[in-house]
Amino acid sequence: MKGFLRYFSIIMCLAILIGAFTACSGNQNSSEVSQSQGQANNQPSQNDSNQNTKDTQDSGDSNEPVKIIIWGGVPEENGPSALVEEFNKTHEGIVAEYVRFVNDETGNTKLDTALLSGEQIDVYFTYSIPIMTKRIEGGMAEDLSNFDADTFVKENIGEEGVFKYDNKYYSIPTAKEPYYIMLNKAIFDELGIDIPTEWTVDEYREICKKLVDESGDKKRYAIHGYLDLPRMVLGDNYWYKADAQESNFDDPIFAQSYQLYHDMMYEDGSAFPYTEVLARKMEAYAQDLFLTEEVAMMLSAPWHLRYVRDTESYPHDWVATFAPLPVLEKGKEYYNLGTLNNWIMMNSKSEHKEAAWEFIKYWLTDGSKFLLAGGKVPVWKDVDLDEVTEGLLGDNAEALFDVEAFKRVALDPNLKYILDTETVAAPEIDQIIKEESDKMYLGEQSVEEMVQSLKQRADKAIKDAQ
Amino acid sequence: MRHNGQMAIQSTPKTIKYKKKSKVKNDVIGYLFITPNLLGFIFLTLIPVLFSLFVSFTEWNIFKGFKEMNFVGLKNYISMFEDTWFKASIKNNVIYTLGTIPVTLCAALLTAVILNDKVYGKNAIRTMFFMPYISNVVAISAIWLALYNPSYGPINQFLMDLGISDPPKWIASSKWALPAVMIMSVWGGLGYNTVIYLAGLQGIPKELYESADIDGANWWHKLIRITIPMLSPTTFFLLITNIISSFQVFGQINIMTQGGPGTSTTVIAYYIYLSGFRYYKMGYSASMAWFLFIAIFIVTLIQWKGQKKWVNYM
Numbered sequence: 001m002k003g004f005l006r007y008f009s010i011i012m013c014l015a016i017l018i019g020a021f022t023a024c025s026g027n028q029n030s031s032e033v034s035q036s037q038g039q040a041n042n043q044p045s046q047n048d049s050n051q052n053t054k055d056t057q058d059s060g061d062s063n064e065p066v067k068i069i070i071w072g073g074v075p076e077e078n079g080p081s082a083l084v085e086e087f088n089k090t091h092e093g094i095v096a097e098y099v100r101f102v103n104d105e106t107g108n109t110k111l112d113t114a115l116l117s118g119e120q121i122d123v124y125f126t127y128s129i130p131i132m133t134k135r136i137e138g139g140m141a142e143d144l145s146n147f148d149a150d151t152f153v154k155e156n157i158g159e160e161g162v163f164k165y166d167n168k169y170y171s172i173p174t175a176k177e178p179y180y181i182m183l184n185k186a187i188f189d190e191l192g193i194d195i196p197t198e199w200t201v202d203e204y205r206e207i208c209k210k211l212v213d214e215s216g217d218k219k220r221y222a223i224h225g226y227l228d229l230p231r232m233v234l235g236d237n238y239w240y241k242a243d244a245q246e247s248n249f250d251d252p253i254f255a256q257s258y259q260l261y262h263d264m265m266y267e268d269g270s271a272f273p274y275t276e277v278l279a280r281k282m283e284a285y286a287q288d289l290f291l292t293e294e295v296a297m298m299l300s301a302p303w304h305l306r307y308v309r310d311t312e313s314y315p316h317d318w319v320a321t322f323a324p325l326p327v328l329e330k331g332k333e334y335y336n337l338g339t340l341n342n343w344i345m346m347n348s349k350s351e352h353k354e355a356a357w358e359f360i361k362y363w364l365t366d367g368s369k370f371l372l373a374g375g376k377v378p379v380w381k382d383v384d385l386d387e388v389t390e391g392l393l394g395d396n397a398e399a400l401f402d403v404e405a406f407k408r409v410a411l412d413p414n415l416k417y418i419l420d421t422e423t424v425a426a427p428e429i430d431q432i433i434k435e436e437s438d439k440m441y442l443g444e445q446s447v448e449e450m451v452q453s454l455k456q457r458a459d460k461a462i463k464d465a466q
Numbered sequence: 467m468r469h470n471g472q473m474a475i476q477s478t479p480k481t482i483k484y485k486k487k488s489k490v491k492n493d494v495i496g497y498l499f500i501t502p503n504l505l506g507f508i509f510l511t512l513i514p515v516l517f518s519l520f521v522s523f524t525e526w527n528i529f530k531g532f533k534e535m536n537f538v539g540l541k542n543y544i545s546m547f548e549d550t551w552f553k554a555s556i557k558n559n560v561i562y563t564l565g566t567i568p569v570t571l572c573a574a575l576l577t578a579v580i581l582n583d584k585v586y587g588k589n590a591i592r593t594m595f596f597m598p599y600i601s602n603v604v605a606i607s608a609i610w611l612a613l614y615n616p617s618y619g620p621i622n623q624f625l626m627d628l629g630i631s632d633p634p635k636w637i638a639s640s641k642w643a644l645p646a647v648m649i650m651s652v653w654g655g656l657g658y659n660t661v662i663y664l665a666g667l668q669g670i671p672k673e674l675y676e677s678a679d680i681d682g683a684n685w686w687h688k689l690i691r692i693t694i695p696m697l698s699p700t701t702f703f704l705l706i707t708n709i710i711s712s713f714q715v716f717g718q719i720n721i722m723t724q725g726g727p728g729t730s731t732t733v734i735a736y737y738i739y740l741s742g743f744r745y746y747k748m749g750y751s752a753s754m755a756w757f758l759f760i761a762i763f764i765v766t767l768i769q770w771k772g773q774k775k776w777v778n779y780m
Binding site for chain 1: 614636
């Protein structure tokens with residue numbers, strides 16, 4: 001026993017020492033990162049030119065192609081493989097390789113670990129602003145202004161709705177995600193209701209009442225999906241007051257918006273009931289309700305389109321058509337609920353930055369067509385709208401979709417996208433909203449009580465985070 | 467004799483020396499054998515555990531690397547008692563523990579006693595009871611979700627057939643969500659506990675029952691006077707392990723309710739996960755994990771002291 005203790009204590013000491021060493025080296029690494037980032041910030045031109053010479057040397061010395069590795073969340077078969085293949089054909093001297101990571105908490109942690117440990121990743125994707133901010137602040141992102149991203153964005157995308165950090169482009173969005181209402185055209189035709197091309201919230205509520213059908217075995221509801229009016233009215237950073245020291249839930253538009261959905265659920269019986277949403281986990285499978293005709297309309301975005309196209313899993317013989325989001329007052333300008341997202345970024349530790357930039361440009365422009373089938377609407381200004389529609393809606397488009405309505409509604413160039421830049425306590429506020437709205441939709445508290453506790457709890461979360 | 471004695475004296479040190487050598491050799495071989503496991507334990511368990519203790523005294527966002535790790539002393543441990551999420555999760559967890567364990571143990575004991583008698587198709591029934599234990603908690607939770615559906619689920623259909631016009635909404639209600647998860651957990655833990663009790667029953671000498679029969683004791687007396695006291699070591703073991711695992715309940719919560727509706731099913735392991743991986747508060751998350759560890763440790767210690775009063779070892 002004594003002998004064991006002695007050996008054990010030696011091993012323990014060793015272990016702690018090793019632990020201390022690894023911790024130290026970890027420290028060094030991250031401070032190096034911050035240093036190099038600092039350099040990149042201070043002397044972009046020098047860094048840039050260094051990189052240029054290095055790249056040319058890389059390819060010049062051995063005449064071997066430069067290999068770049070891209071990490072993204074879209075499955076290879078939904079476009080990236082084809083994109084990479086075409087890129088490799090058209091770009092001599094660069095070989096791109098795509099690695100897929102699952103865009104969830106585990107997958108993002110895996111990507112962060114790989115970035116921190118210095119694994120070769122030249123280009124990678126980020127799908128949420130909080131995570132993106134953290135990667136930029138952690139020195140994992142190259143300032144793309146070094147490659148004249150400013151001009152590129154202005155000429156090819158337009159600056160509105162594009163995220164900047166410290167007034168610099170560390171990322172460029174690759175897709176836009178417009179929101180709209182998707183409708184079952186057969187039900188509208190049967191009831192003799194015109195497909196709305198613009199509508200107010202009041203008209204929307206009246207139409208919803210008409211769409212309810214209780215004659216069958218199962219009641220058919222009008223709509224599934226909460227219409228976030230405050231977001232449409234207030235736009236960017238709508239959870240916060242101007243200085244982000246306080247939450248904004250005392251703005252009457254929040255209560256008005258929740259009250260509307262609550263009343264549609266409990267008074268009109270037209271919105272799909274929340275007990276069912278919870279019990280059947282419908283947050284994630286909203287398309288099931290629409291495609292099995294349990295609801296006549298749904299709040300929708302382009303990523304739902306592939307389910308409509310999938311007639312094997314969802315056999316149906318009616319046409320889906322599209323209407324813009326209902327607004328409070330016609331003629332006024334509102335935000336769409338969508339954002340520009342799927343941000344492409346360059347690793348600050350990449351050894352082939354020129355090649356990586358070439359790849360980023362290709363993905364954003366000519367390469368964007370390969371991602372259409374996965375429901376990614378390109379941000380590129382010069383994209384061919386017919387090609388986009390065809391790519392998104394598939395070969396069987398006419399039989400499944402009202403193509404003209406789709407073009408008019410979803411690809412409307414005048415949609416105003418949201419760009420949230422404030423992230424103080426955002427995950428906490430998100431959770432608070434879910435918890436409080438749960439209780440409200442289940443009838444366990446009133447809308448008034450809900451908005452009050454939202455305000456109170458979110459204020460506290462903001463205060464704690466600062 | 468003398469000669470022999472000398473021989474003996476001479477030879478003694480030799481043997482001792484030889485033995486010593488072989489002991490060291492044996493020790494070295496022994497340590498070599500356990501080295502892979504020990505290294506694995508040190509690097510994959512011990513160091514992370516010690517590191518988490520260190521982290522629990524800091525404010526640390528994993529995205530910002532080690533340079534952003536700020537030492538904050540006991541702040542995390544103090545602020546958890548002002549955190550409504552933490553308080554709600556402790557409350558829910560205590561309800562969960564107090565609700566599930568007595569029911570599971572009683573049901574398992576009864577099942578084991580019945581199965582231990584000569585029952586037709588005993589093995590098949592035993593396997594059936596054990597199935598949930600070896601099934602994936604994700605799959606089980608998905609099935610129970612369907613069973614719990616408030617309007618179309620078999621459970622509520624059955625209750626409505628019985629004449630209950632307003633059956634519980636189960637996981638779509640703050641009041642019933644936690645009981646719904648608890649019922650599923652009791653069902654899930656029953657098989658394992660039954661099998662352990664069955665093993666315990668094999669260890670009770672038949673003579674005790676035979677003499678009880680001679681004295682004219684009935685089934686109930688035998689259960690209360692012989693079976694339950696004789697099974698107390700098994701009960702003690704199950705009580706300790708069940709309490710520990712009930713404070714670690716996570717899988718069914720994550721799949722079925724995500725802590726909702728509201729905070730009605732937020733348990734402590736789920737909140738530790740939320741604050742670490744959703745809110746990126748690693749330090750706070752680690753401090754709650756250590757609080758949980760200390761709490762479980764104290765509860766176990768109390769049980770260990772208390773066992774003298776009711777556990778009979780033969």
